[in-house]
Amino acid sequence: MDYTRLSDANIITKKYMDSILIEPRYIDSVKADISVDFLGETFDSPIMMPAFSHLGNYGGREHNGLEEYSIAAGECNILNFCGMMENDQFKKIVDLNNKTIRIVKPYADHEKVIDQMQFAKHAGAFGIGMDIDHIFGENGYDVVVGEDMTAQSMDMLRSYVELSDLPFVVKGVLSVSDAKKCADIGAKAIIVSHHHGRVPYAVPPLYILPGIKEALKGTDVKIIVDCSIETGADVFKALALGADAAAVGRSMLPYLEKDGVSGVKEYIKKTGEQLRYLMGSTGFGRVCDINDSVLHHLS
Numbered sequence: 001m002d003y004t005r006l007s008d009a010n011i012i013t014k015k016y017m018d019s020i021l022i023e024p025r026y027i028d029s030v031k032a033d034i035s036v037d038f039l040g041e042t043f044d045s046p047i048m049m050p051a052f053s054h055l056g057n058y059g060g061r062e063h064n065g066l067e068e069y070s071i072a073a074g075e076c077n078i079l080n081f082c083g084m085m086e087n088d089q090f091k092k093i094v095d096l097n098n099k100t101i102r103i104v105k106p107y108a109d110h111e112k113v114i115d116q117m118q119f120a121k122h123a124g125a126f127g128i129g130m131d132i133d134h135i136f137g138e139n140g141y142d143v144v145v146g147e148d149m150t151a152q153s154m155d156m157l158r159s160y161v162e163l164s165d166l167p168f169v170v171k172g173v174l175s176v177s178d179a180k181k182c183a184d185i186g187a188k189a190i191i192v193s194h195h196h197g198r199v200p201y202a203v204p205p206l207y208i209l210p211g212i213k214e215a216l217k218g219t220d221v222k223i224i225v226d227c228s229i230e231t232g233a234d235v236f237k238a239l240a241l242g243a244d245a246a247a248v249g250r251s252m253l254p255y256l257e258k259d260g261v262s263g264v265k266e267y268i269k270k271t272g273e274q275l276r277y278l279m280g281s282t283g284f285g286r287v288c289d290i291n292d293s294v295l296h297h298l299s
């Protein structure tokens with residue numbers, strides 16, 4: 001797809017992110033606690049890993065990039081995700097870190113979807129899910145690394161939710177309409193995302209987030225945001241606009257490639273410290289207290 005000029009959702013998203021400004025409030029403020037309770041577990045921060053796939057071994061090191069960032073997530077006590085892969089690769093990851101949610105592709109081969117989800121459950125995954133934003137390609141349904149994708153109905157998604165008692169996460173929600181359908185089928189979380197710009201002119205996740213938050217009021221569906229989350233300030237803005245957590249993405253790759261587990265840990269630590277600094281500087285002691293009253297939008 002030609003994502004040149006202004007249609008590139010990555011550029012639109014970054015511009016929108018940078019148009020949101022933060023107002024400090026120091027008096028009565030204290031050092032913030034960035035830990036969070038999420039889907040029944042306590043994590044050290046609301047920063048999460050991306051659902052990546054197809055990363056090689058960097059620098060000739062023992063583990064591939066997927067395994068290295070999964071180890072780092074475990075050592076940082078943050079929630080881990082992984083994307084398209086076969087069961088043997090998933091087993092390696094979940095053995096390194098069982099706080100991992102497996103995002104399964106919308107394969108046309110329905111048996112493969114069921115097999116990968118059941119495998120994840122028996123291997124000890126924290127959750128399962130699907131990236132619904134990878135269904136279509138320019139010639140109809142997409143073909144991803146030789147595998148055909150297909151449309152997903154609410155009945156199909158509901159059947160995946162009913163497959164196990166694991167939390168089910170729908171990745172690639174970017175409309176109030178899809179968010180409401182996710183609540184209806186019993187998803188425990190959604191990832192508000194355009195999958196690093198799969199749709200030209202896609203609305204920035206932070207732009208659509210307040211509407212999604214409002215639509216999910218009264219449900220127990222957790223909201224994670226990704227796309228162009230690079231710093232603690234980006235995480236702060238996502239939380240202030242209604243997210244429960246935010247996942248980093250390609251911003252992590254240089255640290256991963258250069259220094260593996262220790263590089264990713266350093267990046268996650270730095271991002272968490274930036275978040276804590278901003279929470280202290282805006283008067284929010286806990287993640288669940290953060291709200292949009294401190295945000296200003298450049299017009």
Ligand SMILES: Cc1cc2nc3c(=O)[nH]c(=O)nc-3n(C[C@H](O)[C@H](O)[C@H](O)COP(=O)(O)O)c2cc1C
Nearest residue numbers: 050051052053083084131195196227228229249250
């Ligand atoms: C190398 C790579 C592989 C990815 N593989 C998957 C995948 O298999 N499944 C998925 O849902 N998303 C996948 N993604 C998308 C990410 O999970 C995430 O949505 C995206 O990178 C966020 O945008 P950002 O990188 O601009 O922050 C992949 C991204 C990259 C860079």
